[in-house]
Amino acid sequence: MDVRTVCLGLLSEADRSGYEIKKLLEDGPLGNFVEASFGAIYPALTRLTEDGLVEFRTEVQDGRPDKKTYSLTPAGRETFRKALAEPISPDRFRSDFLFVLWFAETLEADYLSEILDHRIAEFEAKIARIKSEHDRPEGPGPAFVAGQAIAIITAAKTYLEENRHLIEADSRTRIKTPRSFDATVLGD
Amino acid sequence: MDVRTVCLGLLSEADRSGYEIKKLLEDGPLGNFVEASFGAIYPALTRLTEDGLVEFRTEVQDGRPDKKTYSLTPAGRETFRKALAEPISPDRFRSDFLFVLWFAETLEADYLSEILDHRIAEFEAKIARIKSEHDRPEGPGPAFVAGQAIAIITAAKTYLEENRHLIEADSRTRIKTPRSFDATVLGD
DNA sequence: AGAAACATGTAATCGGTTACATGATTAT
DNA sequence: ATAATCATGTAACCGATTACATGTTTCT
Structure with a gap:
C-alpha cells in the first residue's frame, strides 16, 4: 500500500x-x-x-x-x-531468516541454535507487545488485525519450537563425533 | 536479502x-x-x-x-x-489486505465477505501447492522452510475463518435493515 | 489460433530509505 | 550526563520493478 x-x-x-x-x-x-x-x-x-x-x-x-x-x-x-x-495486491512475506534456514545444513550447529533461540525470543516479545496494546480495543477492524498478527506470529513460533530438531539433528550429531573420525565421516 | x-x-x-x-x-x-x-x-x-x-x-x-x-x-x-x-535483518510482512480490514467498519458488507472468501480460497490454493511440491524432499532446510510456510498460511486461514464474524457482524446487520429505516439508523 | 514456456538483456522510472539538519524537553 | 521523545523537512542514493525488445517451440 x-x-x-x-x-x-x-x-x-x-x-x-x-x-x-x-x-x-x-x-x-x-x-x-x-x-x-x-x-x-x-x-x-x-x-x-x-x-x-x-x-x-x-x-x-x-x-x-x-x-x-x-x-x-x-x-x-x-x-x-x-x-x-481497488484490487488488493497480494501479501508479501519477506524473510531473510528463512532464506538462511534454507541452507541449514551448511550452518554451524551452535550458530543455528543461536539464531533459532533468538528468533523464538523475538517472537515472544512481539506477541507480548501486541497483546498489551490489544487490551484497549479500538474497534472491530483493528482488533481483528491485531488478532491476526498474534495468530501468525504464534504459529511461526510454535513451528520453530516443534520442528527445530529436524534441522538441528542429523549432520550436526555427525559433526559432534570424536575428532579422529571427522575426516572419514565428513568426507563425502 | x-x-x-x-x-x-x-x-x-x-x-x-x-x-x-x-x-x-x-x-x-x-x-x-x-x-x-x-x-x-x-x-x-x-x-x-x-x-x-x-x-x-x-x-x-x-x-x-x-x-x-x-x-x-x-x-x-x-x-x-x-x-x-551476517546479522539477519528482521522479517517484513506487508499486507494490503489487512490494511483494508483495519477499516472493516467502513466497508460494504458484501464486499467484505467477498474479499474474505477470496482470501481464504487463495490461502487454500497456496497450501495445496506447497504441499504438492513438498512431497519431493530436497533436504532438511528446504523441507523446514516449506513446513514453516504451510504453518503460517494455515494459521492465517484458520484465523480468518474462525474470526470473520467479528467484523462481518454488527454494523452490517444494521445495514441490512429494511430500507425505510436506513436514514435513521445510519444517521449517526 | 493463441497462449505459455523458454531465454536473455536494457532502460526508464519509481517508491522509498538513509542520512543529514536543527534543537528543546523530558526521562534514565 | 546521556539517551530518548518530540517535530518537520530535504537531498542523495538505491535496489528493484516494469516495460520493452526479440524470437522459437510446445502445449491447449
Whole structure:
C-alpha cells in the first residue's frame, strides 16, 4: 500500500500529524503489516495537501517546530473510500531468516541454535507487545488485525519450537563425533 | 536479502541459469519469502561474474538465446558462507489486505465477505501447492522452510475463518435493515 | 489460433530509505 | 550526563520493478 493511501487511512480515523502517523505505525498492530518512514510520510502529506485531499492547521509550539495537524477533506475521504475498493495486491512475506534456514545444513550447529533461540525470543516479545496494546480495543477492524498478527506470529513460533530438531539433528550429531573420525565421516 | 546473495545461495545448491533461478523462486517454497525479478537477476549475475564470484558456460540452443549456466567459484562460495553469518535483518510482512480490514467498519458488507472468501480460497490454493511440491524432499532446510510456510498460511486461514464474524457482524446487520429505516439508523 | 514456456538483456522510472539538519524537553 | 521523545523537512542514493525488445517451440 502506498504511503499516500496509508496517510489517508489513518487520517480517516482522527486528525493527526506526520509524526503521529509514524509512531502509530511503529508501535501499533498495523505496523506489523504496513511500514513508512518519515522521509516518505512528510512529502506524501505535502503532496496530499497540494492535491486538496488533506488540509492542516498549525499548532505553534515552544522550542519545537510547529506541529501540523492534518485532517481529511471531503475529496480526501472519497479518494480513500475508492482506494479501499481497488484490487488488493497480494501479501508479501519477506524473510531473510528463512532464506538462511534454507541452507541449514551448511550452518554451524551452535550458530543455528543461536539464531533459532533468538528468533523464538523475538517472537515472544512481539506477541507480548501486541497483546498489551490489544487490551484497549479500538474497534472491530483493528482488533481483528491485531488478532491476526498474534495468530501468525504464534504459529511461526510454535513451528520453530516443534520442528527445530529436524534441522538441528542429523549432520550436526555427525559433526559432534570424536575428532579422529571427522575426516572419514565428513568426507563425502 | 539482496538479489546477489540470493543468486549465490541458489547456485551453491546446483549450477543454474538466470531463468532457472527466477523459476525456482516463482514456483518453489522459498518464493514465499524471497522474491526477485528478471530485471534484478540478470544484472546481478553479470556483476557477480565481473567480481569473480561466479562463472558461466554457454550452452548453444536452437532458436532461443544461448543459455548461460552459472556456477560458483571458490571465492563465490566463500562470499556466500560469510553472507550467511551476517546479522539477519528482521522479517517484513506487508499486507494490503489487512490494511483494508483495519477499516472493516467502513466497508460494504458484501464486499467484505467477498474479499474474505477470496482470501481464504487463495490461502487454500497456496497450501495445496506447497504441499504438492513438498512431497519431493530436497533436504532438511528446504523441507523446514516449506513446513514453516504451510504453518503460517494455515494459521492465517484458520484465523480468518474462525474470526470473520467479528467484523462481518454488527454494523452490517444494521445495514441490512429494511430500507425505510436506513436514514435513521445510519444517521449517526 | 493463441497462449505459455523458454531465454536473455536494457532502460526508464519509481517508491522509498538513509542520512543529514536543527534543537528543546523530558526521562534514565 | 546521556539517551530518548518530540517535530518537520530535504537531498542523495538505491535496489528493484516494469516495460520493452526479440524470437522459437510446445502445449491447449
